[in-house]
Amino acid sequence: MPQYQAVKGARDIFPEEAARWKHVEGVVHALAALYGFNEIRTPVFEYTELFQRGIGSTTDIVGKEMFSFQPDPNGRSITLRPEMTAGVMRAALQKNILGTAPVQKLYYISELFRKERPQAGRQRQFSQFGAELLGVSSPAAVAEVITFMMQVFDSLGLRGLRLRINSLGGTHDRLRYREALQAYFSPYRQKLDTPSLERLEKNPLRILDSKNPDLQEIVSGAPKLYDYLDTEALDDFDKVLFYLSERGIAFDIDHRLVRGLDYYCYTAFEVTGTELGAQDAVGGGGRYDGLARELGSSSDIPAAGFAVGMERLLMTMEKQGLFTALKLQAPLVYVVLQQQEYTDVAMQVTFRLRKSGIRTEADLAGRSMKSQMREANRLRCSFALFIGENEVATGQYTLKNLVTSEQSTLPLDRLIEILHEPASGE
RNA sequence: GUGAUUGUAGCUCAGCUGGUUAGAGCGCCAGGUUGUGGCCCUGGAGGUCGGGGGUUCGAGUCCCCUCAUUCACCCCA
Known part of the structure; x- marks a missing residue:
């Protein structure tokens, strides 16, 4: 505990x-x-x-x-x-x-x-x-x-x-009915349970609500409120x-x-x-x-x-099983960096993607690529965007579709366009 | 407030009539593949056995107390 x-x-x-x-x-x-x-x-x-x-x-x-x-x-x-x-x-x-x-x-x-x-x-x-x-x-x-x-x-x-x-x-109806109930239940005082006895004085209507099986017979014989309306x-x-x-x-x-x-x-x-x-x-x-x-x-x-x-x-x-289809909204893209030295670039890219309205997640803990990919998978991301040696050198990034495993390397602006296409899920 | 129930790893649970370093599955972490996930394999971390006291050579296992959980009564959403 x-x-x-x-x-x-x-x-x-x-x-x-x-x-x-x-x-x-x-x-x-x-x-x-x-x-x-x-x-x-x-x-x-x-x-x-x-x-x-x-x-x-x-x-x-x-x-x-x-x-x-x-x-x-x-x-x-x-x-x-x-x-x-x-x-x-x-x-x-x-x-x-x-x-x-x-x-x-x-x-x-x-x-x-x-x-x-x-x-x-x-x-x-x-x-x-x-x-x-x-x-x-x-x-x-x-x-x-x-x-x-x-x-x-x-x-x-x-x-x-x-x-x-x-x-x-x-109010009038209830007052008359209340008196009728008290008159009806009073002879049964011996048989009523403690809470019901209390209600008899304060609020006899609530005796009718009692779930006590021993009282059911008495209760069912009580005057009906309906007859007093x-x-x-x-x-x-x-x-x-x-x-x-x-x-x-x-x-x-x-x-x-x-x-x-x-x-x-x-x-x-x-x-x-x-x-x-x-x-x-x-x-x-x-x-x-x-x-x-x-x-x-x-x-x-x-x-x-x-x-x-x-x-x-x-x-x-x-x-009733009405929540089965309901899931947390997944990020669209997970930014994966090859080595920690690319963290700054990754943060920039992540920010640009988010700025353009794309749900993006990135590793903040400096974990291994494998971990990052697993995380992307766990979060049910649709894409991984890789930042490695080549990407930093050329300014072209690799986008991998995690469902089809297809990937292509393009300038960031172009990738953002692709991610905004309806087929991408955005 | 009353009654019953349960309390062992993050989760679901094993643990025989008390007996050596407390287990499994799932999950988590790492590696297998030093630029790539899901499947698989290997390894690892993680437990004051709710807490306290007692009985005993020895208690997760028995007894008492306590805390918490869950369900029910009462009543209500």
Whole structure:
């Protein structure tokens, strides 16, 4: 074991994997532009209260998973962001961007931090891409956000992802339902497990999420949220489903889908994959009309958004073999020098090639010709350009095609022309 | 936070009931070809056997502690 290791739950991404990230990020950026979402970058830390208010103090994230610290002895507590929505909303309110344009469509690809035990598909530092649509509260807005997300999956070539969707109703609906749940579960107190008992008081909806097999029977008999939705909520939900169907987006209605964050209302959704192990959620989101008020806004700001776990997305793509064709970009030319005394010439030539836009690599370590050739081969270069006694004397250099093994000796200007020809791969 | 799992070379792993200088494949470096790679051949470098303690004549192998990994629970992306 080396003396220093990456912090628990944090990992390094080396060049080959970084290429995969760039590929995925490229698709996200391109589709965001297509859908009219603009990138926002917010600080990695915020005042702790923001998350306590925004995410909800009863949630696990706030209760036990935040990296919080106090930089100044008597100063305010600061927290490494465990999710993006609260920060984005804070930024929007702080600058009052809705004052200049009443609808804001924002997206991000950002690093998040949660103090959990790492396991497959879960790290302490991880990243999400996501979108937030602020200022509109229509089924069309929710459908737009979901469609954007699903098209990213589609464009990346993902198959077999499952979209589950539910309506949580408005505040009134949820209040009535909450009481109904408490009434239903209270007689079962003896049988409930500790976390469920706690939820019974704080947030009974989340009992429905329980995976405890012993509780399944009780849970399945619980009142359905769906039966407590008023017509407005039902119409809203139907409309969202209508848009999705019309666009050919498959979904499963799941009346037990609740989601862990307090701020969701009306539509909530989640996308799961089968290749991820226990942590099978790739992304999720919903509508959160109440968040802005929670954060001190004097007016209502309806909003909808989603977040997708980049690591889980990449993991699923890997399992589905979607990266096989992706390789690091190879240099076109490797400059090989016969003896070290030609280093200066080699550096000049290398520079000229690069200046003309040709991806060029050269030996910086003074290694043997054989090593240089092996290196050229390892890097999958298409050409080797030799600098030796003859070349220096005549000013004509030897270019070898490493695939066909053909080589010719010509002035550098001429070689650069050849290298720029499409057949050369440039 | 709880449970289980694994920890031997850069990587993937051997190492029988504890017994001489700890191995293989791949990778890396060098040479075979002092102006030419991929294949092949030869050689080489590289290991506090995660760390500490204990049992023993003797520990990579057994025991304890510790650190780390991985997976699962909880919850979530």
